[in-house]
Amino acid sequence: MxxxxxxxxxxPLQKLAGLAHRASTLASRIxxxxxxxxxxxxxxxxxxxxxxxRGLIGILDFxxxxxxxxxxxxxxxxxxxxATHVGTWLEVACASLLALGLMTRYAALPLLVISIxxxxxxxxxxxxxxxxxxxxxxxxxxxxxxxxxHLVRGGLRESALPLVPRLIRASTIIRARFGPLYLSVLRIWxxxxxxxxxxxxxxxxxxxxxxxxxxxxDVALRVPHALALAAGLLLLxxxxxxxxxxxxxxxxxxxxxxxxxxxxALYLLMILSILAIHxxxxxxxxRLIRSxxxxxxxxxxxxxxxxxxxxxxxxxVGAGFGGISCALALRGTRAAVTLIDRTxxxxxxxxxxxxxxxxxxxxxxxxxxxxxxxxxxxxQVLLGTxxxxxxxxxxxxxxxxxxxxxxxxxxxxxxxxxxxKEEWAALAPGLKSIEDATEIRRRILMAFERAEATADAxxxxxxxxxxxxxxxxTGVELAGAIAELSKxxxxxxxxxxxxxxxxxxxxxxxxxxxxxxxxxxxxxxxxALERLGVEVCLNSKVDHVDAEGVLVDGRRIEAxxxxxxxxxxxxxxxxxxxxxxxxxxxxxxxxxxxxxxxxNVFAVGDTAASAGWNGNLVPGLAPAAKQQGRxxxxxxxxxxxxxxxxxxxxxxxxxxxxxxxxxxxxVDFGIVRLWGAPAWWLWGVVHIGFxxxxxxxxxxxxxxxxxxxxxxxxxxxxxxxxx
Numbered sequence: 001m002x003x004x005x006x007x008x009x010x011x012p013l014q015k016l017a018g019l020a021h022r023a024s025t026l027a028s029r030i031x032x033x034x035x036x037x038x039x040x041x042x043x044x045x046x047x048x049x050x051x052x053x054r055g056l057i058g059i060l061d062f063x064x065x066x067x068x069x070x071x072x073x074x075x076x077x078x079x080x081x082x083a084t085h086v087g088t089w090l091e092v093a094c095a096s097l098l099a100l101g102l103m104t105r106y107a108a109l110p111l112l113v114i115s116i117x118x119x120x121x122x123x124x125x126x127x128x129x130x131x132x133x134x135x136x137x138x139x140x141x142x143x144x145x146x147x148x149x150h151l152v153r154g155g156l157r158e159s160a161l162p163l164v165p166r167l168i169r170a171s172t173i174i175r176a177r178f179g180p181l182y183l184s185v186l187r188i189w190x191x192x193x194x195x196x197x198x199x200x201x202x203x204x205x206x207x208x209x210x211x212x213x214x215x216x217x218d219v220a221l222r223v224p225h226a227l228a229l230a231a232g233l234l235l236l237x238x239x240x241x242x243x244x245x246x247x248x249x250x251x252x253x254x255x256x257x258x259x260x261x262x263x264x265a266l267y268l269l270m271i272l273s274i275l276a277i278h279x280x281x282x283x284x285x286x287r288l289i290r291s292x293x294x295x296x297x298x299x300x301x302x303x304x305x306x307x308x309x310x311x312x313x314x315x316x317v318g319a320g321f322g323g324i325s326c327a328l329a330l331r332g333t334r335a336a337v338t339l340i341d342r343t344x345x346x347x348x349x350x351x352x353x354x355x356x357x358x359x360x361x362x363x364x365x366x367x368x369x370x371x372x373x374x375x376x377x378x379x380q381v382l383l384g385t386x387x388x389x390x391x392x393x394x395x396x397x398x399x400x401x402x403x404x405x406x407x408x409x410x411x412x413x414x415x416x417x418x419x420x421k422e423e424w425a426a427l428a429p430g431l432k433s434i435e436d437a438t439e440i441r442r443r444i445l446m447a448f449e450r451a452e453a454t455a456d457a458x459x460x461x462x463x464x465x466x467x468x469x470x471x472x473x474t475g476v477e478l479a480g481a482i483a484e485l486s487k488x489x490x491x492x493x494x495x496x497x498x499x500x501x502x503x504x505x506x507x508x509x510x511x512x513x514x515x516x517x518x519x520x521x522x523x524x525x526x527x528a529l530e531r532l533g534v535e536v537c538l539n540s541k542v543d544h545v546d547a548e549g550v551l552v553d554g555r556r557i558e559a560x561x562x563x564x565x566x567x568x569x570x571x572x573x574x575x576x577x578x579x580x581x582x583x584x585x586x587x588x589x590x591x592x593x594x595x596x597x598x599x600n601v602f603a604v605g606d607t608a609a610s611a612g613w614n615g616n617l618v619p620g621l622a623p624a625a626k627q628q629g630r631x632x633x634x635x636x637x638x639x640x641x642x643x644x645x646x647x648x649x650x651x652x653x654x655x656x657x658x659x660x661x662x663x664x665x666x667v668d669f670g671i672v673r674l675w676g677a678p679a680w681w682l683w684g685v686v687h688i689g690f691x692x693x694x695x696x697x698x699x700x701x702x703x704x705x706x707x708x709x710x711x712x713x714x715x716x717x718x719x720x721x722x723x
Contacts, residue, residue: 031277044147109135319345322629327339358444407636409629410604452497470564476660487502574586
């Protein structure tokens with residue numbers, strides 16, 4: 001049998017085996033990467049709760065703890081009183097560390113010793129056997145990703161602290177060498193317990209003292225006989241371990257719903273969840289089968305160079321919402337994917353205004369792209385700027401490099417549109433990038449600093465006048481955030497003026513704010529802005545912008561800080577392809593998001609003008625770009641695997657949201673419309689949920705909450721230099 005090459009035709013059996021192998025690999029990564037951190041946190045939390053309560057009861061009821069000390073704390077080298085004190089406080093301290101995931105191995109080891117002492121020197125119970133098994137797991141493997149150990153491990157490994165780097169490296173070696181072996185031991189131990197419970201009479205298991213001390217037979221007897229027999233055999237030999245564990249979990253979960261002795265069953269669920277997530281370990285038939293499959297059918301994510309040879313080449317330009325959603329959706333496709341972007345991070349643009357108004361740090365809304373695809377060997381991330389596309393040779397020009405493609409997805413986004421007045425760009429910056437946000441932040445904060453330093457009242461008034469052009473969501477959010485910053489965030493910080501005297505003007509050419517929202521919500525937004533002191537100018541047109549101010553409908557307004565939120569235009573992707581574009585420069589795509597006249601070329605997000613919203617143009621929103629990116633990935637997947645073509649793209653509108661300051665927002669879900677404080681809370685939850693990465697969600701949530709409690713604050717750093 002020849003080694004597997006995905007580009008060559010194979011028999012149905014080989015294709016089925018390859019599909020099963022890829023599905024198993026993907027499931028393993030999902031379980032260990034997404035599910036295990038939370039399961040680990042729950043297990044540690046439960047064990048910590050049990051021993052913290054035990055220790056606390058021992059401290060409060062010292063005579064009772066003293067009576068049991070000779071059994072529970074068999075410390076022959078100290079008196080019973082001293083052993084009781086040490087044991088109870090050790091339980092409280094180690095349980096606290098275990099819950100935090102701090103020094104987890106060293107916290108689990110004393111609890112493991114105490115559990116062994118109670119089980120074999122005092123009274124045997126199934127719960128104590130499970131304690132031993134679980135604490136042994138944490139001594140060998142350590143805590144999962146949601147722990148303090150995981151956060152500080154990298155820094156401690158390279159620190160100058162005495163012995164600490166060596167301990168960290170020793171822990172890494174123990175985890176790598178003995179963790180898989182312990183997993184096999186855990187599986188065999190549980191398999192034996194289920195087999196004994198299924199084959200031996202209940203009376204015999206009850207009388208077998210040594211056997212009962214070493215195996216959780218009482219809990220195993222609650223598993224249905226046929227399932228215990230089948231699962232015990234499978235777990236013993238390590239065949240179909242994940243399926244056997246999940247099936248047993250489902251049966252045991254149903255049993256624990258009606259059985260009052262449910263606590264021990266919860267411990268068995270914990271052991272089964274470890275096996276379901278991490279698999280069988282090295283001493284198993286599962287590992288032998290997997291080794292054979294990896295030899296003959298190397299997975300495209302296995303870092304085997306053979307796996308990428310001859311695969312279709314998919315190139316995605318742009319790592320925004322559309323591009324990164326497309327790349328993520330293609331991880332299970334038999335293709336070599338290349339993701340190209342000018343930056344090395346994915347930016348959550350809806351929160352850029354929070355960076356611009358010093359509420360958040362740039363790192364809170366930007367996630368490095370490479371770590372997102374760290375486990376996807378079939379996806380390559382390239383940093384570079386695309387300067388042209390040759391559709392004849394199917395290649396992309398990135399600097400002095402030429403990259404070929406079989407499928408091309410353009411997700412290059414949009415930039416500011418000054419409607420032919422490009423000279424205004426330097427005077428009225430827009431908000432599309434991190435650089436834009438930090439420049440706007442610099443201008444806003446410098447205006448306050450210069451106002452503090454000047455004695456000229458007219459100059460100070462001009463410095464404290466902020467004019468925003470455009471009444472869409474970005475303009476409304478900017479105006480509200482600047483008003484909150486000046487009226488709440490900078491209280492009592494200046495001596496020459498009162499920041500509450502700041503003047504914020506919002507200029508909108510349309511007859512109302514938020515044209516994409518219903519009229520009623522637009523009125524709510526306007527009233528919320530006016531309560532914050534924002535001057536809203538509707539049906540107003542900007543005639544001229546210079547360094548001193550703005551001309552609005554022939555009226556001169558002295559404003560040293562002018563911000564642009566009035567319009568956008570697409571990237572030059574249509575010019576690269578030499579295809580038809582609309583007035584905003586977006587490529588007019590077909591119903592399948594394909595570029596007319598060009599095979600296997602797709603455009604998504606702000607790059608595309610798609611009529612996929614019941615015949616209307618799809619809005620330039622993050623959810624729309626993500627839906628289009630995933631749809632393009634499904635089209636490519638269907639083409640590569642010979643599946644039936646998909647139905648035309650249809651945009652599912654999930655709603656529109658805009659916030660005004662720290663306690664008001666407007667939300668439109670079609671039938672459901674919200675405004676005020678409820679809408680503000682919903683807006684916050686939605687935006688945190690859309691952030692990429694747990695760290696960004698936590699950092700943003702903490703910064704928001706802290707700033708909310710302190711009435712402002714934020715990241716008020718003046719960086720960069722004037723242009």
